[in-house]
Amino acid sequence: MHPTFIGNACERTLLLKQYMSDIVLKDVVARHSIRGIRNLEQLVNWYTANMSCLHSYNSIRKALGLSIQAASSLTSYLSQAYLVFEVNRYHRNLKIQSRDPQKVYLIDNGLRNVSINSTREDLGRLA
Numbered sequence: 001m002h003p004t005f006i007g008n009a010c011e012r013t014l015l016l017k018q019y020m021s022d023i024v025l026k027d028v029v030a031r032h033s034i035r036g037i038r039n040l041e042q043l044v045n046w047y048t049a050n051m052s053c054l055h056s057y058n059s060i061r062k063a064l065g066l067s068i069q070a071a072s073s074l075t076s077y078l079s080q081a082y083l084v085f086e087v088n089r090y091h092r093n094l095k096i097q098s099r100d101p102q103k104v105y106l107i108d109n110g111l112r113n114v115s116i117n118s119t120r121e122d123l124g125r126l127a
Contacts, residue, residue, distance in 0.1 A: 016114040027081035048115040054101040
């Protein structure tokens, strides 16, 4: 049996929460010397709650009160740590494609499930 399948559901949940914490604190905060950790946590929560939804840095600015530059930088840091990735909407015109909102995904659905406080299973978003 694969070692990641050993243990009960509670142990797996704790392990995934620890992975999320380690990625945010050790890979992002420590590497980039981030002092405003609250902004980063808000952005991570935003991305986990709104996974696979269209977003723009302007919409994040309005929702969280971050500057567009801060939202862009923090998202870049999360992408470098392989926690999130952004996907452009397809359009034949590359200018329009680069201007359109993007979708953001977490690298692992398990990380999303332990981070969000929702009892609703969003199977469409997880797919």
